[in-house]
Amino acid sequence: MLARRQRVLAPTYRLFYEEPLHIVRGEGVWLYDAEGRRYLDCYNNVPVVGHCHPRVVERLARQAGKLNTHTRYITDTPVELAEQLLATLPRELTSVTFTCSGSESNDLAVRISKVATGGTGFIVTEGAYHGTTETLSRMSPVTGVKTAPEVYTVPAPVGAQNVTEFAPRVRECIAQMKRAGVQPAALLVDTIFGSDGVASHPAGFLEPAVAEIRAAGGVFIADEVQPGFGRTGDAMWGFQRHGVVPDLVTMGKPMGNGHPVAALVARAEVMGEFAKEHRYFNTFGGNTVSCEVALAVLDVLQREKLVNNARVTGDYLKQGLLELASRHPAIHEVRGAGLFLGVQMEGRERTTRVVNDLRRESVLIGSAGRNADVLKIRPPLCFGRAEADIVLETLDSILRE
Numbered sequence: 001m002l003a004r005r006q007r008v009l010a011p012t013y014r015l016f017y018e019e020p021l022h023i024v025r026g027e028g029v030w031l032y033d034a035e036g037r038r039y040l041d042c043y044n045n046v047p048v049v050g051h052c053h054p055r056v057v058e059r060l061a062r063q064a065g066k067l068n069t070h071t072r073y074i075t076d077t078p079v080e081l082a083e084q085l086l087a088t089l090p091r092e093l094t095s096v097t098f099t100c101s102g103s104e105s106n107d108l109a110v111r112i113s114k115v116a117t118g119g120t121g122f123i124v125t126e127g128a129y130h131g132t133t134e135t136l137s138r139m140s141p142v143t144g145v146k147t148a149p150e151v152y153t154v155p156a157p158v159g160a161q162n163v164t165e166f167a168p169r170v171r172e173c174i175a176q177m178k179r180a181g182v183q184p185a186a187l188l189v190d191t192i193f194g195s196d197g198v199a200s201h202p203a204g205f206l207e208p209a210v211a212e213i214r215a216a217g218g219v220f221i222a223d224e225v226q227p228g229f230g231r232t233g234d235a236m237w238g239f240q241r242h243g244v245v246p247d248l249v250t251m252g253k254p255m256g257n258g259h260p261v262a263a264l265v266a267r268a269e270v271m272g273e274f275a276k277e278h279r280y281f282n283t284f285g286g287n288t289v290s291c292e293v294a295l296a297v298l299d300v301l302q303r304e305k306l307v308n309n310a311r312v313t314g315d316y317l318k319q320g321l322l323e324l325a326s327r328h329p330a331i332h333e334v335r336g337a338g339l340f341l342g343v344q345m346e347g348r349e350r351t352t353r354v355v356n357d358l359r360r361e362s363v364l365i366g367s368a369g370r371n372a373d374v375l376k377i378r379p380p381l382c383f384g385r386a387e388a389d390i391v392l393e394t395l396d397s398i399l400r401e
């Protein structure tokens, strides 16, 4: 399979792990390989309610057998989904646009923010990742791509000093822009700073940075593609931990539990400005089946109280990791909220070794950060205490070795 794959798939693709996995089936928090061996999935945030959740699969299949069309007809599911999404968001956010990926949502947010502000300058973090389009790849320095001339970077608020200096650095960026004759359009951040290596505490640190961009005439775009849909445990959306109301919110990944459905939600005045001169039609964005799937995900999140579980199990796992940190000097810091945890390790090589050793013990995690020296733990939200114990025990024994 590996040879066949390499023959036909573009060389831009990357596989996880020194010994890549050939996965054939998923169920809940488990993935199964071609030999029937099972792996604990501690990494996939997309299947948020668990791999192949029967309720989601059933509603997807039922809707696929009934109707699948686009947003140029009046259909029920996009309206129902928009209403349900808005009910989870602050009341200032009133207008939903459906897309098929986080990239499409962010790309649209960038367009809207330019029109709404008249600006062209963007501020992102040094380890940001925001998507695949031409525009977004040049706002995603973690990939090694050179940022566009009007994209300015600030160090991510990882570590105590960078947290307190985050807002002043945003202000400094704005001053630099102005000196270069660039009018600010937006501050765009992933509100859990996943690709930067996870930055979560103290909650509230985003607020003064958002005040800076607004004072300069720009808007705040909250990229909720990673933290959204309850992952951070205390709220549905990562920005809510910081007590701010964004101008634009983008979401995707977990929204369809693996099905490609994503969205952008905007304040009325920001979207209104854009809508004066622009139309938006996305062939698959807002299709009947995708919206039904997203409704099923919201339904399961609520029924199974998974946001609460993210908090309870996340706290338990974080405590366990802190305990490991007290015994293993290779762990420098444990960050994160809910079931989005980052374990700051000593060095890239060691981190890579731990990730691969865990995979050999059937525990799947990944790494993050500009130096790839952070263990990223980000399981489906149906992850329980028993699974957290497996992670802790396996990591403990690997670090002891």
Ligand code: PMP
Pocket: 100, 101, 102, 103, 104, 106, 129, 130, 131, 132, 190, 194, 223, 225, 226, 252, 253
């Ligand atoms: N924003 C963030 C923070 C992401 O992590 C990603 C995907 N890794 C994206 C945007 C892009 O989403 P997609 O891959 O669905 O286009």
